[in-house]
Amino acid sequence: MRYELKKLNLVLENAELKLAELKEKVIDLKSPIFYTKESLDAALNDETFYKNILEEKEKVIEETEKFSNVGRWSFDFETMEWSAETYRIFEYPEDFKGTLQDYYLSCIDEITLSRLEEQGRLLKLSHEGRVMNQTIITPSGNKKLLTFSSAPIFNDADEIIGVEGLVKDISENIVGINGLENFFNLSYDLHCIVHLDMYFVKVSPAWSTLLGYSEKELLSHSFLDFIHPDDREESTITSNIIENWDSTRSFENRYIKKSGEVVHLSWNTRLDRETHIAYCTVIDITKSKKEQDELLSKLSSKDLLLREIHHRVKNNLQIISSLLSLQSGANSKEKHLVKLYQDCQNRIKSMAAIHEMFYQSEQLxxxxxxxxxxxxxxxxxxxxxxxxxxxxxxxxxxxxxxxxxxxxxxxxxxxxxxxxxxxxxxxxxxxxxxxxxxxxxxxxxxxxxxxxxxxxxxxxxxxxxxxxxxxxxxxxxxxxxxxxxxxxxxxxxxxxxxxxxxxxxx
Missing domain, CATH: 3.30.565.10 (Histidine kinase-like ATPase, C-terminal domain)
Known part of the structure; x- marks a missing residue:
């Protein structure tokens, strides 16, 4: 933006530009001042007219920046320029001795400083706009989280000669009340604060989305009213549970949606004993629970099938053993054959015994x-x-x-x-x-x-x-x-x- 203003100043100094071109620039600046055709023609011949336009435009921009807490900046890779709002964001002291760049470097924290060289390299090479975050600590000790947007400035040869953009203090959106509220409300997971009287104190909108109850309905009933009857006893907070509750607690239970559908929830909670409230993060594990049950069912079926296979192999080996015994009896006069049959029977029995143990074992x-x-x-x-x-x-x-x-x-x-x-x-x-x-x-x-x-x-x-x-x-x-x-x-x-x-x- 500062670069554009410089270009406009150059235009003002060129008296040979056409009147139509000057009129067009006035319109582009969207001046709030109303002119008649006669007064506009007269004003166009006045050199101070354009300076007044620019000054008024600058005031409008500064007021807009102050209202939205957004500042402007530009950097030609040697010197920096800031708007009034950017100075305010950085809490620039009037008695600072040194360049604006010196002050900027004195404010940024160690993490931002470690990333600065790489960010500067990307700004010099990228022909597209970029965004980046930085942390500063002002002379008064205020730590601020800032977000920067930037766009390259090109010369006539389409070379990048600098960057310009906007900066905004987003500290409140990250660590302040707004940040916590946004995290609570926008998270896909279910967040809630629960009092030990077994009522919700606060629930995230994701609860209403999942269960189908409004926030008012969820807060006006004990959370036990929404829990599956078979899980209520384990979910009841008793004095014994409070006494033995560690700083964190994890468990699973089932809730019933307004439609009657059952959902499985996984809880991670942290208890504040002083206020008697628990801060909870909850995940809907219904899908994974269903997949797990289906897998266990399939494994159970496979286990039964495998046991049956072992059982049948054992039976078949016993049949072979019996056939060898019969054959041995039919050739009882042939001592060497009887010995051979007996050895084969023992080998087959040893294998049959293994299959028998496998189908009887708990671990297949x-x-x-x-x-x-x-x-x-x-x-x-x-x-x-x-x-x-x-x-x-x-x-x-x-x-x-x-x-x-x-x-x-x-x-x-x-x-x-x-x-x-x-x-x-x-x-x-x-x-x-x-x-x-x-x-x-x-x-x-x-x-x-x-x-x-x-x-x-x-x-x-x-x-x-x-x-x-x-x-x-x-x-x-x-x-x-x-x-x-x-x-x-x-x-x-x-x-x-x-x-x-x-x-x-x-």
């Missing part, structure tokens, strides 16, 4: 493996126990959880090793004693030790040239779950040690 993604080992050992004991010998187990198993992909190969490994110990790990009298130990070690890995005290121990079983099916199966399963296996040389009987990665353990 994992089982407590120690419980499975106990069941597996009981089943093997019942299969191989005779009157002529005894089978004793010593177990020391930590509560370790494994998933299905680990449980089945791990169960088969235990089945093979324990079965081998039962068959070949007896003492001189044929009695069998088996040790099973499982623990987590460094790095979250799983260490499992299985051994017997038999007298027929065979060294280096795992690397024997005549590997049995059991040994081949063990080596394959260990590799499948990214584990390691070794036979202990210093043990009394045959003992194996397994180490599995942390991916196998929960």
């Amino acid at each position: 993604d994992k089982i407590e493996f120690g419980k499975y080992i106990k069941k597996l050992i009981d089943d093997l004991s019942n299969t191989f126990s005779t009157k002529d010998n005894s089978i004793k187990f010593s177990m020391n198993v930590e509560p370790v959880y494994v998933n299905l992909d680990t449980a089945i190969p791990l169960g088969l490994i235990i089945n093979e090793v324990v079965t081998n110990s039962i068959k070949h790990g007896g003492d001189e009298k044929g009695n069998v004693k088996i040790l099973i130990k499982m623990e987590t070690i460094e790095g979250g890995r799983l260490l499992m030790t299985i051994g017997d005290t038999g007298v027929n121990s065979v060294k280096n079983v795992l690397n024997s040239s005549d590997e049995s099916l059991g040994v081949l199966l063990i080596n394959s399963l260990v590799e499948q779950i990214d584990g390691e296996i070794k036979q202990m040389d210093n043990s009394e009987g045959t003992t194996f040690q397994f180490i599995f990665s942390d991916r196998s353990v929960f």
Whole structure:
């Protein structure tokens, strides 16, 4: 604006300009003074006429600025110019020693100062108008939040030679009464102030938008009247709640809209014990609650389906086991076939037991493996126990959880090793004693030790040239779950040690 006034002054000094052009500029200035055609023609020949017009225009602008609390400013990247209202906003002292730019820099706070270089760079480059906020502290100690608008000033070569714009003090809109009121009324969330007598003291318009009740209706009834009957007891503010209420409290409840629809609300409250009021921010979580319920419903359906799958797999494995038993009976004279059928049955039973535990477990993604080992050992004991010998187990198993992909190969490994110990790990009298130990070690890995005290121990079983099916199966399963296996040389009987990665353990 200051730049435009300078250009007008140059026009006034040029006496050779056409009369029509001068008349047009008078009209552009929208002078409030009324002229007849004759008086206007006479005035146009008077050099003081245009100066009077500009002075009157400046007065109108200054009055407008004062009324709206908006000041003007311009900066040619060397010197500043302010209107009277801008001086007032900055509380400029008449006795200040230094340039206007010096005073401006003495007022801005550290945060504004840190951003000033970047803002100045953008003002020199941007051909579009910009807005920015700055904070100043006046000599009297008043802290003000200001908003600036700016527009570039161009020369005839379309180069930016300066900027000009408006400045307004918006402190009241941010930290004053107006600012708090705007935040309360314009926020999308639900804000309210609640007295401990269970009445609303103040509610934001968002409450009426959500519930359909007017502000008067909300304030004239206890907030319990709007709460779902099943949630009223928990939402009632009692002396016990007040006594144990921390500085903040969070909870959820349901409100009933005027239409009868139920909405779910999430509360965050802060209590002022001195005034017995609570300041609350509330969020409508109805949509997310519905989505959560739908998700839980789908998960529940999937859980039931997964349990049914485990149950059916277990049943199918039991059918296969029964078929092998029948086949074994039909070939009872073939001892080697009977042994083969029995080994296959035990392997199938070990897998069936895992599926049974999974569909009985509360957590379908994992089982407590120690419980499975106990069941597996009981089943093997019942299969191989005779009157002529005894089978004793010593177990020391930590509560370790494994998933299905680990449980089945791990169960088969235990089945093979324990079965081998039962068959070949007896003492001189044929009695069998088996040790099973499982623990987590460094790095979250799983260490499992299985051994017997038999007298027929065979060294280096795992690397024997005549590997049995059991040994081949063990080596394959260990590799499948990214584990390691070794036979202990210093043990009394045959003992194996397994180490599995942390991916196998929960």
